[in-house]
Amino acid sequence: QVQLVESGGGLVQAGGSLTLSCTASGRTFTISDMGWFRQAPGKEREFVAAIRRSGGSTYYADSVKGRFTISRDNAKSMVYLQMNSLKPEETALYYCAANSRWRGVVDNIHSYDYWGQGTQVTVSS
Numbered sequence: 001q002v003q004l005v006e007s008g009g010g011l012v013q014a015g016g017s018l019t020l021s022c023t024a025s026g027r028t029f030t031i032s033d034m035g036w037f038r039q040a041p042g043k044e045r046e047f048v049a050a051i052r053r054s055g056g057s058t059y060y061a062d063s064v065k066g067r068f069t070i071s072r073d074n075a076k077s078m079v080y081l082q083m084n085s086l087k088p089e090e091t092a093l094y095y096c097a098a099n100s101r102w103r104g105v106v107d108n109i110h111s112y113d114y115w116g117q118g119t120q121v122t123v124s125s
Contacts, residue, residue, distance in 0.1 A: 001027060001114075002024055002025070002026045002027055002028060002030065002031060002098055002100070002113075002114045003024070003025045003114070004022055004024055004096045004097070004098060004114055004115060004116035005023050005025075005096075005116055005117070006020060006021070006022045006094065006095065006117070006118060007020070007022075007023070007119060008020040008021045008119060009094060009121045010121070010122070011124060012086055012121070012122070012123055012124070013123070014088055014123055014124065014125050015086065016086055016123070017082070017083060017084045017085075017086065018083050018086065018121060019080060019081065019082045019083070020036065020080065020081040020083070020096075020119060020121070021078060021079075021080050022034070022078060022079045022080070022081075022116060023076075023078050024077040024078070024079075024098060024114075025077065028077040030100045031053070031098045031099070031100065031114075032052075032053045032098075032099050032100060032101050032102050032103075033050055033051065033052055033053065033098070033099050033103060033106050033111070033112075034050065034051055034072055034079040034096070034097065034098045034099075035047065035048070035049060035050035035051070035059075035070075035096075035097045035098075035106055035107075035111075035112060036048040036050070036079075036081045036094060036095065036096060036097070037094070037095045037097060037109065038090070038092035038093065038094045038095065038121075039092055039093050039095065039118075040089075040091060040093075043092075045095065045109055046061065047061050047106075047107040047108070047109075048060070048061055048068065048081070048094070049061065049064065049068055049069075049070040049081060050106035050107065051070045051071065051079065052102075052106075053074070053102075055072050055074075058070050059106050059107060061107070067083065067084045067085045067086075068081060068082065068083050069081070069082040079096060079098075081094070083121075086121075087123060088123045088124065088125040089123075090121065090123050091121060091122050091123050092120075092121060093118040093119070093120055094118060094119050094120075094121050095115055095116055095117075095118045096115070096116040097109075097112035097114065097115050097116070098112060098113065098114045099111055099112045099113045099114070100113050100114075
């Protein structure tokens with residue numbers, strides 16, 4: 001099993017920046033892809049970004065391209081999400097996710113086996 005713990009959320013003004021971190025523990029050697037999703041109240045969980053195990057391939061939702069950057073440090077079993085130019089509508093609970101084998105699709109919640117508890121990001125206008 002793999003456990004994921006997110007950190008780095010908080011309150012930020014519109015246009016500001018935050019960096020989220022996710023630390024994996026347990027059978028971390030089994031982790032393949034990692035991703036970030038977010039869920040606002042009353043809305044479905046949506047894909048934000050993902051990264052392959054090698055770190056050589058990254059994927060982003062169209063809404064965050066050019067503003068968010070995902071990265072990972074396999075030696076530390078961590079994945080990061082640098083978020084710039086944040087908007088009030090991006091207020092949500094941000095979740096870290098990981099899977100245990102390569103999946104062709106990385107922007108679907110069903111592609112992931114493990115989830116963290118989430119970290120709250122609030123963007124004030």
